[in-house]
Structures are given as C-alpha cells and as structure tokens.
Amino acid sequence: MTCDVAVLGTGKMGEALLGGLLRSGWPASGLRATSRRKEHAAALEARHGVPVVDNQEAASWADVLVLAVKPQDMGALLAEIAPALTPATLLVSVAAGLTTGFFEERLPAGTPVVRAMPNTAVLVDEGMTVLSGGAHASPYHVDRAGAIFRSVGHTLVVPESQQDAATALSGSGPAYFYFLVEAMTDAGVLLGLPRDKAHELVVRSAVGGAVMLRDTAEHPVRLREAVTSPAGTTVSAMRELERHGVRAALMAAIEAARDRSRELSASS
Numbered sequence: 671m672t673c674d675v676a677v678l679g680t681g682k683m684g685e686a687l688l689g690g691l692l693r694s695g696w697p698a699s700g701l702r703a704t705s706r707r708k709e710h711a712a713a714l715e716a717r718h719g720v721p722v723v724d725n726q727e728a729a730s731w732a733d734v735l736v737l738a739v740k741p742q743d744m745g746a747l748l749a750e751i752a753p754a755l756t757p758a759t760l761l762v763s764v765a766a767g768l769t770t771g772f773f774e775e776r777l778p779a780g781t782p783v784v785r786a787m788p789n790t791a792v793l794v795d796e797g798m799t800v801l802s803g804g805a806h807a808s809p810y811h812v813d814r815a816g817a818i819f820r821s822v823g824h825t826l827v828v829p830e831s832q833q834d835a836a837t838a839l840s841g842s843g844p845a846y847f848y849f850l851v852e853a854m855t856d857a858g859v860l861l862g863l864p865r866d867k868a869h870e871l872v873v874r875s876a877v878g879g880a881v882m883l884r885d886t887a888e889h890p891v892r893l894r895e896a897v898t899s900p901a902g903t904t905v906s907a908m909r910e911l912e913r914h915g916v917r918a919a920l921m922a923a924i925e926a927a928r929d930r931s932r933e934l935s936a937s938s
C-alpha cells in the first residue's frame with residue numbers, strides 16, 4: 671500500500687524510517703523529507719535522493735505525514751503545518767509520550783492521528799512498532815500507518831492506554847540490551863579477556879540467544895534452565911544476579927521510563 675509520505679524531522683528516527691521505506695522499495699518520488707538545517711537537508715538529499723522541502727510544502731503535498739521531531743518541538747511544528755493540512759491528511763506521530771489528544775487539540779477538527787512507537791531496529795528491518803489510533807482515525811488509517819512500519823519490521827496495534835508502557839518496553843528496549851552487552855563486556859575484561867574478544871563473545875551470545883527466543887518458541891525460563899547445569903557455572907551467576915536485585919532493577923527502570931513517557935505530554 672504506497673501513498674505519498676513526508677517525514678518531518680529527520681534526526682535518528684526520522685532518517686531511519688526514510689531509509690527503511692526506500693530499502694523496502696517505496697519510490698523516492700512518493701517521499702519528501704524536512705529538516706530545519708540547510709547543511710543537513712543537503713546531506714540528506716545526497717544520501718537518499720529524496721526531495722527535502724519545507725514543513726508547509728510537505729504538509730500540503732503528502733497523504734501521510736510522519737512527525738519525528740522531539741516531543742518538546744512538536745507544538746511549534748504543529749502550529750506551522752496546521753494551516754497547510756487538507757482534511758484527508760493522516761498524521762502519524764512517533765513522539766514518545768504525546769497522546770493523540772495532544773495533536774487533535776492543535777489540529778483542524780476531524781484530523782486523523784495515529785500514535786506510533788517504533789524502535790531503532792527499523793535500521794535493520796527488525797523494528798517493533800506499537801500503533802494506536804486517535805478519535806478520528808479509522809482502522810483504515812491505522813493500517814495505512816502500519817504499512818509504513820511493516821516495511822521496516824513488525825507492528826502491533828494496542829489501546830492507547832498501553833502506549834506509555836510499550837514505549838518504555840520496546841521503544842527504549844534496544845538501549846537496555848546495549849547496556850547489558852556493555853556490562854557483560856566489562857565483566858569479560860575484569861576476568862582478563864581482551865576487550866575486542868569479550869565484545870565478540872557477548873554479541874554472539876546475544877544474537878544466538880535472541881534467535882533461540884524467536885525461533886524455538888520456548889519460554890525464556892526453559893531456555894535458561896537448559897543452560898544451567900547442576901552445580902555448574904550458570905547457577906552461580908544466577909544467584910548473584912538475584913542477590914543484586916537485577917530483576918527488580920529492570921522493573922524499576924522500565925517503570926521510570928513509563929512515568930517519563932506520561933510526563934512528556936504534560937510538559938510539551
């Protein structure tokens with residue numbers, strides 16, 4: 671399902687989505703991008719061959735606008751584009767925390783809005799994007815938004831009340847795994863391994879473990895038990911992880927991310 675899509679705000683997430691759409695075969699002629707810095711606009715055009723235009727031109731041209739600026743910049747962007755929107759334009763926001771109500775209050779009455787929360791794995795076509803439609807978004811609008819994110823990974827439609835939790839879990843999710851990889855690599859160095867070798871061992875364990883989770887459909891507890899030999903090494907490590915409260919730490923961390931997502935709407 672292709673249509674004319676403009677990506678407004680081409681930082682890390684906006685450019686990742688633009689690149690992903692192109693990789694999936696979305697025609698460059700059906701894409702526009704915007705940037706507020708001239709040098710970035712020129713580099714973007716050179717990298718992707720997609721015309722970079724101003725926000726108002728993008729807003730009046732596209733069927734679907736993907737809004738990928740930071741939550742704190744969204745109010746100003748909406749004020750700029752609202753006069754240029756046609757009643758048929760679908761707005762898709764990837765901003766953490768901002769509710770569909772935030773957009774509906776600032777846009778012409780009846781504008782369809784879909785809230786989406788992707789993660790950076792869209793860069794390798796393994797993104798996970800959680801979608802919720804606003805008051806004026808039909809299932810057709812949600813599906814149209816979903817088509818953009820399915821081109822770079824997987825999608826899940828959830829009630830908007832679950833978006834802050836999903837943001838904390840899968841929007842921020844890759845960062846938790848990178849943190850774990852960093853910490854495990856440091857552990858390898860502590861035990862005397864060269865850093866590059868420790869890094870390779872950890873990354874290969876992470877990829878192997880992730881593929882097992884995805885492809886065997888086994889519960890993670892069963893997969894972990896299969897690694898944990900009686901009186902062996904893994905169980906000693908597990909005792910330390912539990913003693914240091916790693917499970918509770920992860921729960922508290924993800925709860926804090928959920929709370930921050932809630933705050934962003936109020937403070938933007």
Ligand SMILES: NC(=O)C1=CN([C@@H]2O[C@H](COP(=O)(O)OP(=O)(O)OC[C@H]3O[C@@H](n4cnc5c(N)ncnc54)[C@H](OP(=O)(O)O)[C@@H]3O)[C@@H](O)[C@H]2O)C=CC1
Binds near residue numbers: 679683739
């Ligand atoms: N990074 C991630 O993993 C994820 C991010 N998101 C969401 O994506 C959004 C962007 O985040 P991220 O890409 O990390 O942030 P970035 O800061 O990398 O990107 C934001 C971009 O928006 C540009 N911008 C701001 N205002 C305007 C404007 N009026 N017109 C055009 N461009 C504008 C900024 O320009 P300038 O460079 O001049 O500041 C910047 O390039 C956020 O809302 C975030 O919540 C969602 C899921 C995951």
Ligand SMILES: O=C(O)[C@@H]1CCC=N1
Binds near residue numbers: 841
């Ligand atoms: O940290 C953030 O706010 C963004 C949203 C989810 C991932 N990165």
